[in-house]
Amino acid sequence: MARKFTGVTDALLTYYTIMWPVVSYSFWALRNGTGGGGFGEVWKKGSGANLNDNLFFNPTGTVMRYNRGWSTISGGWTFPAPSQDVWHHFLLSYNSSSTSPPEVWVDGVAQTVSTVTTPSGSANFTTDAYFIGNEFGVDDNWNGELEEFAIWRHQGTGQEANFLRTRRSAAFLRNGLMSLVPISGGTNAAAEKDLIFNKAVIVNGTGSFGTRGLRLVTPAPRRRLKVGFNVVRNPFFPNTSFQRTYRVVAY
Numbered sequence: 001m002a003r004k005f006t007g008v009t010d011a012l013l014t015y016y017t018i019m020w021p022v023v024s025y026s027f028w029a030l031r032n033g034t035g036g037g038g039f040g041e042v043w044k045k046g047s048g049a050n051l052n053d054n055l056f057f058n059p060t061g062t063v064m065r066y067n068r069g070w071s072t073i074s075g076g077w078t079f080p081a082p083s084q085d086v087w088h089h090f091l092l093s094y095n096s097s098s099t100s101p102p103e104v105w106v107d108g109v110a111q112t113v114s115t116v117t118t119p120s121g122s123a124n125f126t127t128d129a130y131f132i133g134n135e136f137g138v139d140d141n142w143n144g145e146l147e148e149f150a151i152w153r154h155q156g157t158g159q160e161a162n163f164l165r166t167r168r169s170a171a172f173l174r175n176g177l178m179s180l181v182p183i184s185g186g187t188n189a190a191a192e193k194d195l196i197f198n199k200a201v202i203v204n205g206t207g208s209f210g211t212r213g214l215r216l217v218t219p220a221p222r223r224r225l226k227v228g229f230n231v232v233r234n235p236f237f238p239n240t241s242f243q244r245t246y247r248v249v250a251y
Helices: 158-165
Strands: 003-006 022-031 040-045 053-058 063-068 075-080 087-095 103-106 114-117 130-132 143-152 177-181 206-210 213-217 225-231 244-250
Touching: 022 040, 040 143, 063 087, 087 158, 103 158, 130 143
Parallel strands: none
Antiparallel strands: 003 143, 022 087, 022 143, 040 053, 040 130, 053 063, 063 075, 075 114, 087 103, 143 177, 206 213, 225 244
């Protein structure tokens, strides 16, 4: 399920704080407008003077801009923003061991990345948490919907981008997967995005996989659930138990 961000004050705090020298980010996004403050943020690590890593929509030039904190001059890069009011998948991969720009794929297609500022010094690493859609108390909110924000500690590839754009969950790509946020629920819950998940629960409850199958526990016993089962061959881990996916939807 996706979450609708209002473009004003809505934000999610992930509590994930680790920053990796090589990192990849994946998410689905539907943009309805510019966003709060004229800069609709997808994610942000840190805030104010401690801002260390973020991606946002910049209406000037209709681009997405990625910033990465360095000790002397922070790096900044842009790539074309895809069409508004349509769902798109993004995979962004950055290696802080060099001053080279990040690699970006939108809907599986490699993007031309332009350098705004070339970083200098050494890459910063902070322990601030990641915010999604904005940060609390700041009007830089994403205007639209976001779904399934994932972080890996490895260099992403075009093969992975093509795999993810087919609506397979990032949970399939277990190698180096450090954080996976479904981004669902809350008062701004939006219409379901038809992703294929191989995790137990995407509603507000708990779940587990066992030898006898899928076990679900929800906080509201009277809440009805629709559970869909799909068998999907995982090309990255073809011999693992992750070949079977479970889709759980509250209705």
